[in-house]
Amino acid sequence: MIEIENLERTFPGRGDRPPTVALTDISFSVAEGEICCLLGPSGCGKSTILNILAGFDSATGGRALVAGKPVDKPHPSRALVFQQPQLFPWLDVWENVTFGPRMSGMPHNQATERANRLLGATGLSDFKRHRVYELSGGMRQRVAIARALINQPEVLLMDEPFGALDAQTRATMQQLLLSIWEDLKPTIIFVTHDVDEALFLGDQVCVMSARPGRIRERLRVTIQRPRTLEVTTSEDFVSLKRSILGAIRAEVEASSA
Amino acid sequence: MLLLWELLTDGTHTISTKFLASPVGIAEEFVRLLRTGYAGTPLWAHFTASLGRTLTGYILSALVAIPVGLWMGLNPYVRAVLSPLFNLLRPVPAIALIPVMVLWFGIGETSKIFVIFLASFLYVVLNTSTGVATIPEGLIRAAINLGANRAQLFRHVIFPAAMPSIMTGLKTGLAVSWAVVVAAELIAAQKGLGYMIEDAATFYRINDVYVGVILIGVIGLFMGMSLEAIERRVMHWAGKS
Amino acid sequence: MRNHSRREVLQLAGAAAGAAVLGSTHTSRAASMNVRIGWQPTLNGARYFVAQHEGLFTANGLNVEPIKFTSGPAYFSAFLSKSIDVGFMGTPPAVVGIAQGVPMQIFAIENYAPGSEALVVRKDSGISTLKDIKGKRIATKRGTSGDYALQTALKKVGLTLSDITFLDIDVSALIPAFTRGDIDGGWYWEPWQGEMVAAGGKQIVTDGEIGIAGGIVWVAQTDWLAQNGEIVERLLKAVDQATAVISKDPEKAASYIVADMGVTQDLAMRVLTKEASWPTMKQTWEPNYPLSINPASIRSDKGLIDALSRQADFQKNQGSLRTSPDFAKAIETKYVAQLIGAKA
Numbered sequence: 001m002i003e004i005e006n007l008e009r010t011f012p013g014r015g016d017r018p019p020t021v022a023l024t025d026i027s028f029s030v031a032e033g034e035i036c037c038l039l040g041p042s043g044c045g046k047s048t049i050l051n052i053l054a055g056f057d058s059a060t061g062g063r064a065l066v067a068g069k070p071v072d073k074p075h076p077s078r079a080l081v082f083q084q085p086q087l088f089p090w091l092d093v094w095e096n097v098t099f100g101p102r103m104s105g106m107p108h109n110q111a112t113e114r115a116n117r118l119l120g121a122t123g124l125s126d127f128k129r130h131r132v133y134e135l136s137g138g139m140r141q142r143v144a145i146a147r148a149l150i151n152q153p154e155v156l157l158m159d160e161p162f163g164a165l166d167a168q169t170r171a172t173m174q175q176l177l178l179s180i181w182e183d184l185k186p187t188i189i190f191v192t193h194d195v196d197e198a199l200f201l202g203d204q205v206c207v208m209s210a211r212p213g214r215i216r217e218r219l220r221v222t223i224q225r226p227r228t229l230e231v232t233t234s235e236d237f238v239s240l241k242r243s244i245l246g247a248i249r250a251e252v253e254a255s256s257a
Numbered sequence: 258m259l260l261l262w263e264l265l266t267d268g269t270h271t272i273s274t275k276f277l278a279s280p281v282g283i284a285e286e287f288v289r290l291l292r293t294g295y296a297g298t299p300l301w302a303h304f305t306a307s308l309g310r311t312l313t314g315y316i317l318s319a320l321v322a323i324p325v326g327l328w329m330g331l332n333p334y335v336r337a338v339l340s341p342l343f344n345l346l347r348p349v350p351a352i353a354l355i356p357v358m359v360l361w362f363g364i365g366e367t368s369k370i371f372v373i374f375l376a377s378f379l380y381v382v383l384n385t386s387t388g389v390a391t392i393p394e395g396l397i398r399a400a401i402n403l404g405a406n407r408a409q410l411f412r413h414v415i416f417p418a419a420m421p422s423i424m425t426g427l428k429t430g431l432a433v434s435w436a437v438v439v440a441a442e443l444i445a446a447q448k449g450l451g452y453m454i455e456d457a458a459t460f461y462r463i464n465d466v467y468v469g470v471i472l473i474g475v476i477g478l479f480m481g482m483s484l485e486a487i488e489r490r491v492m493h494w495a496g497k498s
Numbered sequence: 499m500r501n502h503s504r505r506e507v508l509q510l511a512g513a514a515a516g517a518a519v520l521g522s523t524h525t526s527r528a529a530s531m532n533v534r535i536g537w538q539p540t541l542n543g544a545r546y547f548v549a550q551h552e553g554l555f556t557a558n559g560l561n562v563e564p565i566k567f568t569s570g571p572a573y574f575s576a577f578l579s580k581s582i583d584v585g586f587m588g589t590p591p592a593v594v595g596i597a598q599g600v601p602m603q604i605f606a607i608e609n610y611a612p613g614s615e616a617l618v619v620r621k622d623s624g625i626s627t628l629k630d631i632k633g634k635r636i637a638t639k640r641g642t643s644g645d646y647a648l649q650t651a652l653k654k655v656g657l658t659l660s661d662i663t664f665l666d667i668d669v670s671a672l673i674p675a676f677t678r679g680d681i682d683g684g685w686y687w688e689p690w691q692g693e694m695v696a697a698g699g700k701q702i703v704t705d706g707e708i709g710i711a712g713g714i715v716w717v718a719q720t721d722w723l724a725q726n727g728e729i730v731e732r733l734l735k736a737v738d739q740a741t742a743v744i745s746k747d748p749e750k751a752a753s754y755i756v757a758d759m760g761v762t763q764d765l766a767m768r769v770l771t772k773e774a775s776w777p778t779m780k781q782t783w784e785p786n787y788p789l790s791i792n793p794a795s796i797r798s799d800k801g802l803i804d805a806l807s808r809q810a811d812f813q814k815n816q817g818s819l820r821t822s823p824d825f826a827k828a829i830e831t832k833y834v835a836q837l838i839g840a841k842a
Binding site for chain 3: 293296297352355356357359360363364365443444445446447452456458459460461462
């Protein structure tokens with residue numbers, strides 16, 4: 001579904017500042033229906049990859065293909081979920097979720113049917129007419145996810161969507177995401193800096209390093225699905241985690257040397 | 258508080274009524290003005306003259322300022338040209354403009370309405386422009402990502418997102434309009450509450466000045482409250498997080 | 499310095515210091531007294547400007563703190579709150595203040611201005627005599643001497659206010675309105691009178707020509723006036739001395755006004771020599787002087803008292819004032835009397 005080949009993103013220098021190489025030699029691919037986690041510290045360019053895939057930024061080298069076609073303008077088929085939910089505060093939950101269909105002119109019944117289904121899947125059926133400011137952080141993110149999924153995107157691009165939530169809510173949201181994914185099977189690219197989260201969610205994890213941003217290592221997560229929270233203490237999980245932590249430690253030592 | 262005021266002035270003469278008119282004195286003068294008018298014009302005529310000028314100038318300013326402000330907010334080049342110009346004009350007191358206003362628009366209603374228009378316009382346009390320019394980028398991106406085209410983006414995202422700032426501008430503009438009407442009526446007005454205040458000062462009719470000032474204050478308050486009521490209904494979501 | 503011993507130098511220094519102290523105590527026995535004078539930018543207050551420029555106030559032992567006012571009524575609150583001591587204004591605001599109980603009294607005459615206020619009309623207005631103002635748009639400012647003059651003039655030619663379009667216009671809007679033709683004419687005082695002429699207007703008739711006496715008077719806060727006789731005397735002396743400058747060297751006097759008010763030398767000269775006159779304090783004591791403050795004139799309702807009463811009656815008829823007070827109580831004549839050695 002997604003092919004990234006030798007992606008480069010260099011930002012031009014300004015004044016006497018030299019150009020910044022945000023991304024260099026990024027190559028990976030994601031199969032249809034797969035969850036791929038981009039794991040890395042801040043500044044490693046993982047959000048830049050998402051922006052390029054979404055169409056809000058363009059690469060200065062290499063290619064990004066979705067469903068065999070190069071990415072250009074933003075489109076609902078490559079839906080974004082941000083760390084801040086970015087819900088429209090003047091609309092209620094229902095109007096936020098049905099925003100996309102209203103823009104595309106989708107027939108009313110079709111939109112209603114999809115909205116109801118997604119609100120059910122995200123546990124928001126009782127909150128249709130609630131105002132955004134009446135919702136907790138976790139609930140707002142659910143609305144954001146529903147809003148993104150209603151357009152039935154080919155790819156779901158998630159940029160640290162649970163980063164602003166407390167640990168407990170985060171765990172709930174991770175399980176919720178997986179249950180929705182089990183049902184609808186979108187292709188997901190999930191950006192995070194949390195090792196546990198990456199391993200819990202992903203089918204593959206790309207470990208990135210910063211300055212310049214590159215992929216250090218790509219891992220397959222072979223843990224069986226469906227996954228519940230218990231797997232985070234299983235042997236396979238721990239050994240994968242050790243392996244990633246080792247890579248990160250080496251990285252830290254190398255950069256402070 | 259009114260009782261204390263009355264006691265201090267009329268009652269015990271602790272404060273001479275020369276310094277601070279007593280509430281009863283003001284009330285009596287108000288009744289007298291209602292009956293006999295001021296300078297040959299009935300009180301309600303003074304009132305409607307001021308109100309008419311204010312509402313005309315204010316509504317015109319809103320009709321022009323909101324589109325101009327939206328344009329400025331969306332287009333950085335336009336903003337770069339107009340914003341400094343408007344910011345320069347804003348602190349200029351209306352009184353200083355009187356000779357120019359008369360030269361351009363004469364001694365009739367136009368010059369007065371224009372002064373009010375200008376004062377209000379500058380607040381509405383700058384608030385609108387800022388309102389558009391400070392919409393979080395994330396909201397715009399979310400909307401585009403969800404498939405909104407330019408026109409849809411404007412109608413469904415930019416305009417509602419800028420609404421709180423626009424409302425702030427409209428509220429300030431209304432207050433400013435009503436405050437400026439007194440200065441505007443220095444331009445050869447023959448009636449109006451501001452005219453009445455200024456004329457009464459010439460003859461040291463302090464109670465009349467008080468009546469005028471209080472009337473202006475009360476009406477201003479009422480108009481402000483009406484606008485706030487409208488705002489509350491239209492923008493239930495503003496200011497809440 | 500070689501040949502002077504150190505002792506001699508010290509002696510010289512001591513003598514100089516002593517002389518300086520002696521000199522200052524001489525004037526400081528008549529020690530420089532403070533007075534807060536409220537002034538207006540009107541040509542009719544010419545002696546104030548002359549006195550300032552010629553240093554007459556300082557020479558008479560006065561330390562003046564000048565405070566600017568743009569109109570007579572602005573003085574009322576200042577007198578009420580005692581934030582100024584003395585000032586000058588036209589007879590109309592003086593009448594209003596006194597009638598409304600502002601604590602102020604008139605204690606001297608500044609000038610008599612029969613010609614420095616007039617009806618000026620546009621050349622295309624079709625007005626060549628006073629009667630022609632019927633049906634025309636004539637402007638003045640309510641409550642001023644111009645208002646009184648216009649309405650007196652109307653009566654004189656058998657017209658009423660409803661026979662003209664009366665427009666109440668402040669001086670800040672006058673000239674643009676006149677230039678544009680929004681008004682046919684206006685009844686105003688200098689420099690606006692001259693400005694209208696300069697803008698292509700033609701003067702029809704002055705206050706003096708329709709028999710109205712008007713002028714500028716010196717007024718003071720009532721309590722202050724009673725308690726500061728010495729300062730008042732010095733003030734009157736300084737102002738009186740300025741009269742000579744105007745009569746003997748009007749060009750110089752005019753140049754002071756030009757410097758302070760930004761009007762043209764021509765206009766200043768015209769006002770100083772033709773349109774208005776500045777009497778000596780002695781002249782204002784003459785019973786026949788138009789604005790006489792001689793107690794005999796006051797008792798027989800002549801002179802200043804006559805001018806004030808007529809103004810008050812006019813304002814009362816307009817409904818602007820409720821009472822026409824006893825102005826005799828508001829005129830303090832003893833200081834002028836003292837200055838010229840007469841009986842108050």
